[in-house]
Every structure is written in structure tokens, then in C-alpha cells.
Amino acid sequence: MQKNLHHFDKVYREDSPVITPHLLDVDTFSQQDFELTFSIANRMKKIYTVGPKKSSLLKGITIATLFYEPSTRTRISFEAAGKMLSADVINLSVDNSSTRKGESFYDTMLTLQSNNIDLLVIRHNHSGAPYMAAKHLEKTLVINAGDGSHAHPTQALADMFTLAQHMKSLKDKKVLIVGDVAHSRVARSNLLALCTLGAKPIISGPPNLIPWDLFGKQYRVDSNPFNKVSIMPDLDQAIIDADVVMTLRLQSERHSKGLLPSLREYANLWQVTTDRLAKASTNVLLMHPGPMNIGVEISPEVAYSTNSVVQEQVSNSIAIRMAILLLMTNKGRDVNE
Template sequence: MTTDLQIDSSGKLRHLITLDGLGHDRISDLLDRAVELRQHFAEAGQRPQLLAGRTIINLFFETSTRTRCSFELAARRLGATVLNFDISRSSTSKGESLEDTVATLEAMQADAFIVRHRENGTPARLAACTRKAAILNAGDGNHAHPTQGLLDALTIRDRHADFSRLKVTICGDIRHSRVARSDIHVLSALGARDIRLCGPKTLLPVASEFPHLRIFEDFDEAISGCDVVIMLRLQRERMVEALIGDEAEYFSRYGLDSTRLGRAADNAMVMHPGPINRGIEIAEDVADGRQSVILDQVANGIPVRMAALSSLLGG
């Protein structure tokens, strides 16, 4: 089990592959640590070198400038040495297995690998074969993106201390979204009262995957009275695959504009993991409006990733 793989015999977090099964207390501890680090950096002139002498390697088999930069900034602010591994020129492009590549780098005293891969299970596969190095999942397939889930939870917690009172709507391509799954896991662990999933039928998960959640095809119904609206990025290949109609049709049914936002609770939070497709998932005035916390999510990514790295590496 992935959860067993993540926790060592002493009960310490060994890897961060998924939020599923981590539980309320462990997730809350990570969020508390992120708040402490965020506060320290806001107040102190000198940065805590918690990871001085440690080496962290970014292994991104999928491009993601935002996530990679966020992890790199987090590691450097804690004093770590960071190597961005060039996949296109690596031995994996010459036929070497990913496990052998990681073993070679670990032999060079790498302490942690941040892994992003299009295939589900790749970070867990690597976690099973490393000797001492920690594995942090920066997104695998449609399986999980745990630090995105944590930063989303922190952004919500900054405004709503009691998750049990929250109604949250997640809208968009949920079937293919690792962000949606990590958000569902973290919101459930923290006790969110009502989590609603919404999207076109072709982009919704099968009901049996999340039997405890309500699933909607009508966004106006799903957003009614909710406290948090999480919009997901729509990949244009879904149109090519004929899973949905064109952009205008999608926006008319599932785009978040000010009129639709008015159906939510007063001052409902608007969230999006980015990058945003303006005018497809979300209207310009809503993305930049007073209820949007999208840039707060980006900012919270750094202390959350600092918390994850320092927790795994004992800093």
C-alpha cells in the first residue's frame, strides 16, 4: 500500500506520494509547519538553513515551470543544493531504466528526488527502490499531486479554520485530474462537510470512485451556496477527443463568471491550480476579482513545499 510505503517503522513520514490515508493529524502538522516557515520568512532577515548540506534533485518527466520553480525556491530557501536533471540528455533516453538512473544519483549522495511523471504510480515505484533518499510526488498521471492539495488546504484554512462547516465545489475535468483527487483527499481528511464534483458527464469520475461525494452535471446547481469554488484547467485535447464541445459551449455551461459566482455563498473563495485558460474555465473579471485567491495559492506553494521537504529530511 502507498500509505505504508510513505511511513517508516518509527511512524515518521518517509516519502510524500499521496495524501490519501495520511489522516487529519499528520496533514495538520504539515500545514502548521508551513505556517511557521511562512511567518519566519515574513519576519526574519536571516533564512533558516534547515537543509544546508542536503542535495535535492528535480526529476520532471513532464514539463511544469510553476511547480518546478516552486519546489526549487522552497529547497534553496532552506539552504539545500538543487539539481535540475535534464531528462532529454539523461541515460533514460538511451534505454537505462528509471530505477537505475535514480540509484546512480542516490549513490552521488542525493537526499531527495522530486518526481513528476505522466504515468500513475511512478513516484511510488521509485520510493520502493530508494535506500535512503526521500521521494516527493510532484504529480503523477491522474493519481495525485499532494503538495498542490496541501497548498490548497492551507489557502482555505487561512480563511476558514473549521473545515466541518465548509461546502466546496470542484468543477472541470475531474476524471483526468490529479489535483482534484489530492484536493478531495485533503478536504476529506480535514473534515469538509460537503464536497461536490461537477463537470460534463464525459469528464466526471465513475460514481464508485467517490461514493461519499455528490456529483453534478449542472454547475448552477453545484455552486449554489458553496463556500469554496475550485476550478480545474481544461486540457484542449479533450475537445480533440470529442469528450466535450467547443470552448464557447464549455464556458457557457461550466465556466465561472460573476453571475454564476453570485449563486455561491457571500465572499466564496475562487481557486484554480493554474495555469488558467481565461474565458474557458473562468472569466477574466472573476480570475482577477476580490474573491480570487489564485495568487495566494501560488505564494503558499513555497512554504508548503518547504514544510514537506524539511519534514522528510528531518530539518
């Protein structure tokens, strides 16, 4: 496999910005890149919703998933995406690998490459791990399935694709992200995508769970990709007339002691409830990247309400990951002509 197979922008549009060979975040995506990905994802969605639930587009391609953190949705959807496209999918268990014998992350990457893995899907608890893998791998392409608190590009793509199913455009739409933004890789990648697509993102949550190093007033310069993001810690004010509300799980595994007085206080001030959601726009969309902690960041009535598109996010993640696999192996042309 050639190293530059992910340069799908060159395949379709010679004048578009260069996208790196690996998918590490959505910061390299232009609006055209999002639209192209969504176009292919729409076609992929028909495969598993209409049938026949199988395509031979990735026959002969080998995909490995390597997760250093627990996962249900992301791991399953990548496996389903690969198998529906007839790829050979290998799910590696870190607990049963040589990592437990002291093998370094670097040597694990080289071992996988030596086994002729075409695409490597990595989730890691340390921010930057997929970037290190991408730097040292010459034949294997890397997909970041979540690294620490940094990025989760395919989740952001699935979320934007879900919104595209309900809205013609995100331009000037008020999108509220509420909760533990400081420790959320999903929030960071979603905010990058929202800014690129012209939305008006707002974040709300406890002040000590807002990454002020990214959104502080001193960074309100054109070169900062987050310069369009507004901060409103008071949820009752932030949610007024919101077109989209995305709640986030408290990343307690990444917290140091003393960040929150109690879950009860957090729920009292930042839980999205029916009363609070009523302040948003009439047709507000309720999102959550999962897993949900019902009764903490979101009430059960809201989580399973008619405004909720949470299960659509899950289903759409398969289509998006199918599209990404095709684009990274240069097979996107076959379904987009």
C-alpha cells in the same frame, strides 16, 4: 540518511497512524498530520515574507528535481523551498539526460541514489511512476510532484493550507470542484484531503469528464475514501451557496478525441463567471491550481476578482513545500518545539 526519516508522526505523536517514508499522496494523512504540516508551514512563511529569506535547517541535504512534464509553479516552488532552507538543489532536465539515450526510468532512479541524493522530487506523465521509484530506492526519499492523472499531494496541501488561512475549520463547508475531474491529479488529492478534513465536496463538469469509477453510487461504502463526494453536473445548481469554488484546467494533453464537442460549448456550460459566482456564498473563495486558461474554465473578471486566492495558493505552496522538506528530513522538530 535513514530510510524512516519521514515517520514524523512517530516523532510528535506515538499514537498517530503511520505515514510512509515517501510522500506519494495525502491518503495517509490524518487531520493531525495536516495540522502539524500547516503549523510548520506558518513558521516557514515568515521566512520569505518577513525575512531573512534564509535558514540553515537543511544545510548538507541534497535535493534533486526530475520533471518529465512541463512545470512552472511546482518546480520553482520546490527549488525556492530548498534554497531558502540552505539545501543543495539540483534541477535535472530530462531532455538533456540519458533518458534520451534510452536509459530506463529504473536505472535513472538508481543513478540518482548512487549520487547520494537525499530527496527526489518527481513529476511524471505516467500514473504510478513515483510509487515505482519509492519501491526501489532504499536511501533516497521520494516526493510525488504529480503523476499522470493520479495524484499531486503537495498541491493539495498548499490548497488546504490556503483555506486554513481563511477558515477556522473546513467541517461541513461546501467545496465545489468544477471542470475536468477525470484527468486531474489535483482534484483527486484535494478530494482526499477535503474528505479527511470534514468538508462536503461537490464535483461538477461534463459527465464524460467525471471519473464514475471513483464516485459512482455502487462505491458509496464506508471503505471508499471518496464516499462523501457529491456529483452535480449542472454547474448552475452545484455552485449555489458554495463556500469554495475551485476551477480546473482542461487536461487536453490527456484527452482522447471526441470528449468535448467544442471549447465554446464547455465554456458556455461550465465556465465560472461573475453571474455564476454570485450564486455562491457571499464570501466565497475562488481557487485554481494553475495554469489558468482564461476564457475557458474561468472568466477574467472572476480570475482576478477580490474573491480569488489564486496568488495565495502560489505563495503558500513555497511554505508547504518547505514544511514537507523539513518533515521528511526529520528537521520539523527543530521549528515546532
